[in-house]
Structure formats: structure tokens, C-alpha cells
Amino acid sequence: MKSEKLIHDLKINSFLDFNLLFDQWEKLSDKLNPNTCLYHDLLTRMKAYPGLSKFPVEREDVTKDENKLGFGLILSSLFPLSGQEENRILGMSKPFDYNPIYCTPAFKKEFLTADGEVKVPFNLDQEKIFFHKMLQIYSLILDQLYRIKINEIYPLVFKIPSSEGFTRHYQIQMNTQFVKVVPKVPLPDIRSKEEFCTSNQPNHYDVEKWMELLPLDLFEFHGFILMEAQDLTVAQSVATLNEAVLNQEQVSPEAFMEIVEDSVKSLLAKSGLKVGLAVLQTINGRMVMTESRLAYSYLIKQLCGEGCESSYQAVLELLSNVEKPIFLNDLDVAREKLPLGVKINEMGVKEIILYPLKHNGDLVGVLEVCSFEEQTFDPMMLVTLDYLAPSLSLALNRQAEVLDQKIKSIIRKNFTAIHPVVEWKFDEIALDYVLEEEEGGNPEMKQIVFNEVYPLYAAVDVKNSSIERNNAIHDDFQIQLTLAKEVLAKAKGVHFLPLLDRLIDQIEQFEKRINLILVSEEEVKITDFFHFELEPAFNYLKENFIDLKEPVKAYFDALDPKLGVVNQHRKAFEQSLAKINQAIGTFLDQEETKVQKMFPHYFEKFKTDGIEYNIYIGQSLVKDEKFDPLYLKNLRLWQLQNLIETVHLVESQKQQLEHPLEVTQLILAHSNPIAISFRLDERKFDVEGAYNIRYEIIKKRIDKALVKGTRERLNQPGKIAIVYSQQKEAREYLDFIEFLQNKDLLTKDVEELELEEMQGVYGMKAIRVTVKEKAQENPEIFSKLIAEGEKG
Template sequence: MKSEKMLSDLKFNSFLDFNLLFEQWEKLSDQENPSTCLYQDYLKRMKDYPDLSKFPIEREDVLKEKNKLGFSLILSSLFPLSGQEENRVLGLSKPFDYNPIYCTPAFKKEFLTPEGEVKIPYNLNEERIFFHKMLHVYALILDQLYGIKINEIYPLVFKVPSSEGFTRHYQIQINSQFVKVVPKIPLPEIKRKSEFCSSNKPNHYDVEKWMELLPLEMFEFHGFILMEAQDLTVAQSVATLNEAVLNQEQVTAESFMEIVEDSVKSLLGKPGIKVGLAVLQTINGRMVMTESRLAYSYLIKHLCGEGCEKSYQAVLELLSTVEKPIFLNDLDVAREKLPLGVKLNEMGVKEIILYPLRHNGDLVGVLEVCAFQEQTFDPLMLVTLDYLAPSLSLALNRQAEVLDQKIKSIIRKNFTAIHPVVEWKFDEIALEYVLEEEEGQNPEIKPIVFNDVYPLYAAVDVKNSSVERNNAIHDDFQVQLALARKVLQKAKEVHFLPLLDRLIDQIEEFEKRINFMLVSDEEVKITDFFHFDLEPAFNYLKNNFEDLEGDVNTYFEALDPKLGVVSTNRKSFEQSLAKINQVIGNYLEKEEAKVQQMFPHYFEKFKTDGIEYNIYIGQSLVKDQKYDPLYLKNLRLWQLQTLIETVHLVARQKNELEHPLDVTQMILAHSTPISISFRLDERKFDVEGAYNIRYEIIKKRIDKALVKGTRERLNQPGKIAIVYAQEKEAREYLDFIKYLQNKDLLTKEVEELELEEMQGVYGMKAIRVTVKERIHENPEIFSKLIAERKEG
């Protein structure tokens, strides 16, 4: 293959041209067919933009202000409007120039550098991308000019790191239907596809030979290509393999490898192959294997019997040095490179694919695929195995377990803490799996998705928890620094030790700095000072001067025996926070159990510096009951009532807390149904689809929301904030608020606010209401009322 420099310098005779598209409009336009009259309108309107009809079109012409509307018409015909264009990963460029003239924001974010050039993914190199590009180019040449079609070209799999915290995998589909190959000189005669294959490797596409037979300089490429990336993260075949490996400890090595082998056979379409997994682990810079992992490797299991330590080491060295996918189809020639080549021939192995599996850049294993007949493998299968590599890498890193064959075992092993409301769905999936298995099929775990469910979200958050935690640490440091200074000053008065002045000076410096601001770096420095400077000095004073022993003991007795620092205020904060979480969590669980009886719904609660929870309700979540929108309204009113009660619960606890804390209450109103799916890799429900992800983004942003035009936080103690985007959501909650005001639970004041834009979130509004204090919870109000009655 050519060097990377030559690859990057390679130029195509590529010209941007929209005339093929316009010809397509001409064919589709039909005055008698109303559904295609749009194309007539397109053609008429394009007359106003002659720059876009000329040949060739310059990039600058497309982007000129006067041509923008015309270019928009072209795009609208290629990418039909669906309201989700920003979330689709789309691009348009000159033929086989992957730096797009137009792309969606999602494409730009995932695939382009700040300069607008395509990024090389970390799992692919320039040579690999070039090979794939040449497959597309010559497939088009052969098809249009020779009527020869080559085998299907699988899209490249791109690894792209994501916000939420994991790696996404995209396949980019290249649509070249609007590209025309124009020969510049008479072409040589080619009758068979085999003329493009290597002479000694019939299944190997030899790109260099293609470029020699049909140099790219012989052709011009007119038109444009469309690129669309599809997310493969939750592809079903990968999910099934994930499930098998994530549970591997529950079954024998043989059963586990049967599932892996079936997945590889299915993907490659080759039933007569053998598959192995060499699970590699690095300890102290040395690659080793455990006994349990040896059974997974087909090569080690068959090449190394008892006492074959030398052979074992040879295989280990071979596998641990696999840097990129290797396709070996001539083992006689490879014998010089492989010390075990003779044994491989004895096993009957004719071809091998060795595919390295990496997790976060580290080699975690090697996938071994062995064939016993020549010409079984195609080099393009190396690209195909990209579909399985991410799953296997993640699975090997996690050391998971294989699926059980029975219904309840599958649920127990593959899913965690299934909510009773949706357990019926898991039962159906598991039952279908077992029945297919009994029929001798190779079943797969089907996606578990619930469509058109309504989400409810609320959060009770401790106000300024980070600040309160820092203040507690600050107060503890002040106490400990003062105790230490007292010991040092006494020691200085009775003993001449110059180092004591230095330690006192450091303490005074720390006191000044933490009074200004306590940051995490400062916290580490002070803690290190306590452990590595003061502690040795105090032990010296205690052991050598009897008159200081009592003072030093007093200092050490004030420290937490586990942490080695004063932690009185920190413990008070943590205990107070835990108390609030416990009170609110217990109350929500009790009340949620009651409202479950109204209509079954999915409920999940999270404990952070406070409590937040999700509720999903809808017809798809239940099997034998009829959903009615009335249940949703009841849940929303219940949600508001429970937040009112949490204000009173915290108020009652406040006097019992060692560290006084306030809480804020917030609801996110969302009236549009969404879809949720069970994510097999993380074993939890999450929103499904790009449009619904916005709901999750809003949830993560609004806890820090500010009132527009101010620096005031939306969430305030004693108040409930209801965030919304649509006016109909506000109207419903305003009705609830009026009802609760009549019940004397809320004050009469209702604040209707606009919120500042947040990252990725804009146009949000809020309603804020104040919870009315109960007399018995505020002695001052109670005393005032008694006094007023006496005066009356």
C-alpha cells in the first residue's frame, strides 16, 4: 500500500455538479401527478440561481449569499424535512471529497476539526480510510463504465468519544447515486471482476493493481456525494454478544464460546469456522493469562497441551504483539514468521484472522477466527469485524457472564432490579428467547422499548451543598490549625527549636489563604501539611519533652482516627445531609406505593445531594390495563402535593440537624410523550431517539437555572419551581396551584418567570410558588397569632 504521504497528496479530478439532480427532478416531475409537481416548482425556482446550474460549480458560488436559498432548495429535496435535521448526521461534498460543503451541526460536531476537515478516528488510520475510499471509487467506475458490480462494501465503523460519559460507533453511508464517471481517454478492455483481484490471493481486492490498470487520472467525477452516519451503539447483534460476555462466569467456558462463535459466524456468513478469544491482561508491564481465560483461546487450547510451556509462550508472544487486524491466508509462507506454523498445518487451519481488541487504547484481547478451507475469508471481513470489536472489547474488560437458557435465569442474570410494572415485558422477551432456542435457532435478545410514555421529573436538592461542604471543611481546618499553633507556641517558649517558627509561619499562611478561598488544591496541601510536617514534628515533641506530652495528646485526640484530621463539622454536614435524604426518600417511597395503586407506572429514585426521581406512565408500560390521560393529571397533582409536604418535613427536621441545611424543590413539566429503552450495557432505562435526548439535557441543566436578567437562582428554599417549555403545561399546573391555594397549602403569590439560556437549552420558562408555613412548625408565627388574639 502507498505511504501515508502519498495518500494525503493524492488528488481526484472531482467537480461539484448538481445537473444530475436536476435531471432527476425532470424525470420525477409530472403535471398529472400532484405528488410530483413539487419538482416542477423546484426547476422553475432554480432558474433564479444560474450559478448552481453551471459546470463546474465552485464552493464559493454555493456559499454566496445570493445562492443560499437555491442551495437550500437542493438540500430540502435531498434531506426531507422532519424537524430533526440538527440531530441527523448528514453531509454533502464533491465526489469522494470527504470535507463537506454542507453538513448538519451533528456531523460537524462528531467528524470535523475546527478548520472544517474530516478527523481521522482513533480506531482508523489514513491507509485504512484510503483503501475504503478506493473501494467506493472503483466500484463506481466498474459499474458505470464496465457493467461490473463488486461485492457489497461495508461502511467503516468510526469510534467517537461522547458527553453523558461513553464511545459511540458510527457507520458512514456514502451515497454516490448523483456521481457520474467521465473517462478522459479511451479505456482498456476489462471483462471479468477477477482481473481486479490479486493473482495469488483470489479473494483479495488489490487496490494498487486497480490504480495501475485504471489510474485515477483517466477519469473525472461529476456531481456530489451524500454522507449519512448511523449510530450502531445499540445494534442488536452487538447487544446480544454483550449480554453473553457480561455473564460469562455463570456458565462453562465451552457454552460461552459457543455464543461468541455463533455471533461471528452469523456476521461473516461462514458456518464452518472456529472462533477463539485470547483474553490478555497487563500486570506490571507483562502480558499474562489466567487459567480460566486459556479455555477461550482456540489457538492456545489446540496448540498447547500439558507441559508445552515453550509453545504457550510462543502463542502468547504472537497474540500480545498484534497491533492491527491481520489476515493470514498462506500459512506455508507465514511459517517463517510463525514458529507454530507447522502445528497450525497439522490442525488443518488454512486461514486465520487475528483481530486486536482494545479498551481505552489498551490491548485487552485478540479475536481469533480460523478457517479449514482456502479462500474462506475475504479481506473486507476485517472491516466487517469492526461491528463486533467494540462489544467484545467492552465485554472482555468487564469480565461478564453468559446468558442462561431459562426464563427466570435470563431475567436474573441479564437485568438488575426489574421494576414490577415492566417485568411482564422482560418475561415475554425471555420466553421468546427460550422457545427459539428450543427450536434449534440462534436467538437474540430483542430490544426492550416502551413508546409514547409520559415522563415526570422532580428534584429536592440541598441548597448550596458544595458551598456548605467546603465551609464545613474550612471550619475543621481552622480548628486544627489553631490547635496546632497552640502546641507549637508553647513548645517555642520552653525549647529552642528554629523549625517551630517555620511551622507556625506555615500555619499562619494557611489560615490567611483559606479565609480568602478554599479550593481543592489548597485542601490537599493543608492535609499533606498535617500528615507529613506536623504529625512527625508532634511525635518528636511528645517523645522527647515530657512537658509537651499532654498538649500533643490533646491535639491528636481531636483528630478523626481514620482520616487523621479534625472532621467534626464535616461529619455534622454529612450526617445532616444523610438525614434529609433519608427522611425525604422514605416519605417518597411510602407515598409512591400508594399512588401505584391508582395506575401502574415506572418509578426510579436517585440519591445525590438530595433526592431526584423519574416517573414514566403510559399504555405501553402495562399489559392488561387501560391507560387514561386522567391518570397522568393525577400523578402531576400528586407530584406537586408531595413536594409541598417535603418542605414541611425538612422544616420539622431542621432544628434536629447538627448542620443547618435548606432544600429547594423543582418540577420539570413535559407534556410530549417519549420513548424509553432498556440499555443492556448499563442495565438501566434511558430515553430512546435523538429528539428525546433533549429532555435528558434539560433535566441536567435546570438545577442551575437563573431567572432571566438577574443572577438569582430559580430554585429557592420554601418555594417550588415548575419549569416548562409550552404554555399548555403552564396552564395545567396553574390550575393545580389555584386548587392548592384554596386548600391553604400555597401562598397567593405566583411568579411567572423566564429563564436564562443554558448550554443546549433555551426558551424555558418557570412558575414559582411559595409553600405556606404551618403554624406549629414556626413558633414565632404561633406566638404572634396568640398575641393578636389576646389583643382582640
């Protein structure tokens, strides 16, 4: 309301009157009808109590000895005797005066103070109560005097401190059927009735406007109000807790636990309890529990002070094994189940309820309810707590999700995309970081290293890709220079422009140079010539000589609109290269997904002018599985078979490529384990240690390796080259080769070669085998792999 003065100064002309009730008895009375003769009898008997039939009846009249029996008759007609009336929360008052003239013991206990004053609800202020009261008053005025009905007025919910020391929630129904509105003066004319009380919700009504148009001093209210309170403690406790769960991020742990404790006390109707929540969260098999994460707990916090590691572990072990609700009311006897019984007795705890909280079937925590008095709990309370369990489970699950989100945020911020096989390690590092941060420390990101892992490397490269790209650029330049020279020659034949001779001469010089060799510097010069000299000249010719408009337009139409140069051959090359990479990459991903099921391993691939990939496998990469060298051998054989399939895939589908390309296949065999670490600066894995770096150097050199004593490149189309440095590596692959020859996948030709020294690399050898031709593949396979690669 706009003014508090309205609340304090408002006077309601309210008078206690039972005549409306007597009139109703009169209407219902029929001394010949056994169902209604009671009302006739009541009317007859009430003649003996004229003090209750007068107007108005004063409060003290109902308590006078001569009227007590008569008032009892009135009450018995309103509250039929059932033997349970003492437990019902009932009251009667003057119209809109909530100080009762009569109430049941239960009403007095819950709503009146020791001095007989009405208790002030925790959750309602004076303004809200006043507003609700005005709605009730004006709904009667409008209904009885103007025949205007407003929307239903919903009862207020009162949060009342009970005499036992916990909170109860009540909804009080106000029965106004025995209230009559009596105008003291002629009724004011209310124009535009619809506008006066238009609203979809009662609390949207403009009560102040009503009070201005229809002041309450114009009316009297005769009769009485009946009040009945319904206990909503269970429903409201759950609703209050649900609201706290929804706003958990904005509520402090202390405030949240106050709500939880109050809800538990109200639900169990017990005061003096201590309530806690043991959050049980497991990440990678590790139970997460720190001092700051014990903020919700009572038992663990009390039992685990400094230097209580054994107690801490004992409590954790107990709580993590709670599958069903446990009621412990004799802790001396329960010591066998609860080794901490002595310490709990020292805390003064006499009885405990441990209620497991589960989310989607997983244990996320335990509700701890402790009593310091005996015979406080009974087994039925375990069932009562079922009402709170879903909300508490959701709250603890959200706690777990917040921690998980923090961990994932740390990983994304520091490590980018992480391969699923090693994600557990990043989770552990991020978890330690978050926990130390929560404890107020200044954490540093720990180094992530995997020792004793075996590397596998392979590359599928487009043969002479740089030469093929240069040839494509050369051919496009040749086309564009020829087109330009034709336009200039035509222009020279009909117009005298000395500049045209100079442009033609420049074109002829470029033609000579690119036929010898095309280097990047020459490429830049020609492109600049097209953009900054030819293009302005051609635009001039087009705009000033009508006979050159079409030839110039034909020239520009032949150019790529985005690049501004002829792009026929280069586009064909780039598209063919992209198709090969997409098909091989998709095929490799599909096959690698299958082999992951054999044993988890780290896999990463890179696109260059082909596809190359690294695989790392070893015990340190996995957490809950045991590595065996057999998996490594299996992976190497898979790698060799995979390259054979790649040869077949590309070879059989060459006809789909606009620019014919050939690919080469290469494997680097390395039998000694290495260490890899994650580099935060580059956000990728790299080898660790001086010896292991040599492995990386070899990878970077061998794609250009030459056969010793020749100028022949090791990598050749249709063949697979296996580079190695130790004889044991050669023996293993020769065994694989023999197996694949027997499968008719490789020819009988096996070349064992020595390689020329490379920068920083010497003493390397190689085995080279030829992939046997295969029957023509279904052309749709290649297209399907390309399409799937584009989706990915």
C-alpha cells in the first residue's frame, strides 16, 4: 500500500450478530421433518438466551454464565460434535476482527501467545495481511450490494512458530457466509463496473482505488466469521526447500542449511535437532571431500577436527555404504556397526537418522539428523523424510554438477579439446586445482606427463603435392595471360594506344619466365600485374570503346569472382586434394573407433597435403585397465592393414578426381617407449626428454628420405614404406608382411633399403612393400566417405 497510515488508522464498523444464523435456522426448520426438526428445537431453546439474540452482541456476552449454554448451542450447530473438535484448529470472531471470541485448544496453542494475542507470522508483513483483508471486505461489498463478483481470493499461508520450537505452516480459510454488509448512507454510483474490478489475479486489484470510491466508514458489517486452519507443514516445507534448491547459487551454505534444518524439524515435528548433509561425490574413483565442502555436514565436521584422518575415513566409509535409511537409537549397542559410537556419545548425540540421497540411482549424499535426547525418533520418521529426499538429492546433485563444470571449465581454458582416453588425467589435475582454490590457496597448474608410452606414426601424403599445385597455378596463369594478350591485340588493331604495346610485352616476358620456373616471388608479381595494371586498363577500354566491351567482359567472366584470377586448374587440384583428405580422414576415424575397443589409446591426426597421425599406447594413459604388449603388436598390424585399405580406396576412385593425384604411405617403427607431456603454451602433447626429441626429428625428416646411393624418393605410390632403426623392429614388420602376403594383400616383392643421411638423422633403414591391386571398388564408397568427412 502507498501509505502505512491507512493500515494503522483504518476503522471497520464490525458488530457481532447471530441473527443471520438464526434466520438460516428458521428457513431450515420443519418440526415434522426428522432431518430438519433440530433447527426448530434450536430456535425454541435459544429463546431462553435473549442476550445472544440482541444486536449487537458484545464480546463479554458470550462468556456470561446465563449465556454459556446458548453459545454452546450456536457452536454445536456450526462445528458438529465428532469427538475430534479439540484437535481441529477452529475459531470465531467478529467480522474481519481476527481476535477470536471463541477458539479450540488447538487454535489457541498454534495462533495465540500466552497473553492471548495473535502471533505474527514469520512470512507475512502488515501490508500483505492488510491487503488480503481488504480483498475479503470489498469482495463482500461488491457481491452483496453491487452484484459484482471478483475472482476467488486464495487463503494466505501463515508460517507460525510452534510452542515446541519448530515452524508450522497453516492455510486459514475464512468463512464469511454469516456476514451482512449494511450501508449507512445511500450507495454511491460506481460507473464502468468492468473497469472498476477488471483483473486476472486478485492481487492485481487496486484496493486503494476501492477505498477512495467506497470508504469503509460508509458500511457496517454484522455477523461473525468462522476460521479453520489446515496444516500445510509437509507441503510447504517441501515447497520452501524446492525454492531454496532452485536458487541454490544465490543462497549461502549457512542459509541453505538453516532452511534444510527448519524443514526437517517441521516435518518431524521435533525441535532441538541438528541436521547436516554429507555430500558424497566421486570423480575417477576418488571421494571428493575438503573442509569447505563439509559446510553442509554436521556429523563429519564434528567428528573430524584437526588430525582425525582415521575418524574422517571411518565416517566416509560408513556414509558411502548407506543404501537404505538407518535409524540408530542405541549407540552403545551400535558400536559394532558404527566404530565412531564413542566419539558420537562424547558429542552428546543420543539418536541418529542416516538417510541416503540418490539421484538417478547414484548415491550423492546422506542426510544426517541427530538428536540429543533419547526416544526422539521412531522408524515411521524415515518414511516422513521421503517427502524431502527428492529435493535434497537434486541439491546435492547440482553441487556435483557445479564442481564438474568447474573442472570442465579449467580443462577447456587450459587444455582445449581433450582426447577421451586421457580426459581422466586432466580431470584429476583440474580437480586438485579447484579444491585448492576453494580452500583459499593460490594453485598452479601441474604438468601433465605420461611416461612409458609407445608411439606409432603413419602418413598418407599426396605425391609431389607442391609440384602439382605449382603446375596448376602455372596452367591458370598461362590461360589468363593468353586471354589478356588476345584482348590487347584486338584493342591494338583498332585503336592507337602506345600503352598496349607495353602491356603485351610484359605478358610475353611473364610467359617466358613461368615456362622456365614458377617461384612464389614470380607468382606474386604476376598476380599484382593482373590486379593493378591489367584490370584498370581493361576497365578503361570497356568504358571508352564500345567495340572492346564484349572482349573485356569475356576476359573478366573467365576469372574467379573472389580471387580475381583464372582458377580452373588450381581449384580442381584443391578440390581433389580436399576429397582425398576427407575420404582418408573419415575412413581412418571409422577404423580407429573400432580399434579403440581393443584397448584405449591416444589418437590424433593432422591434415596437411595428406593425412598424418600419432598414436600413443601404454599403461600410464589408462586408469582402470591393464596394458599388455600384445595390444601394441595388434595396433601395429592394424596400422599396416589400414594403409593397405587406404591404397585400395584412393587407387580405385581416381576417376572421380578432377585433378589426378597419387598418394604415398609411410610408417615409422619405434619400439622404445617415450614420455609425452602436455604443453600449456601450445595446448598440445609433445615428447619429453632429449632422447625422445630425436623421435620427433625423425618424423619430420623421413617424408623426404632418399634411398641410399640414388636420387629415388623412398615414398612411392602404391607402396608402403616402413622406416626403422633397430633390427627387432624390422623382424616384427617382416612377420606382419608375410602374414599379409598370405592374405593376398601384398605382392611377394619386399625391398630392404638403407636411407641417405638426413639433417640430424642417420643410420635409418626401411622396408618397402607393394600393395597388391584389388578389384574395382564400388564408386559410391569414396563419395560416401567424402560426404561424411564434410559433415564432420
